[in-house]
């Protein structure tokens with residue numbers, strides 16, 4: 001499968017090649033709300049090698065809970081595109097809302113629901129945690145190897 005997306009102005013394009021839809025989860029923490037200017041952030045965990053980028057990104061490096069996160073955005077329109085973090089080596093965490101067809105992707109987990117905006121009703125059958133789950137529990141929900149949850 002191939003997933004494509006771009007920033008608002010179209011200068012930077014992202015393409016993901018994967019056997020299946022990569023693990024998608026929503027984070028409702030205050031950082032993600034503030035950073036997205038929205039109710040939650042939609043994160044897609046992809047192998048770094050699967051994420052191709054055309055066009056130059058502007059980066060912002062942030063230290064968070066002992067990890068270093070490098071955020072990539074379009075330098076012109078400032079759309080956030082993806083990040084890399086020492087909490088999830090070899091991965092790129094893609095801001096899935098900028099992908100074509102993202103309306104068809106359903107998150108397999110919701111984290112930091114303690115901060116969830118109260119009007120938002122989550123599907124009860126979807127895995128959810130009030131804060132960050134353990135790497136093992138999170139991996140089980142995502143169907144992948146254990147890794148830290150706060151990969152953003």
Ligand SMILES: [Zn+2]
Pocket residue numbers: 007008009010011012074075076077078079
């Ligand atoms: Zn742009």
Ligand SMILES: [Zn+2]
Pocket residue numbers: 027028029030031032033041112152
């Ligand atoms: Zn978050």
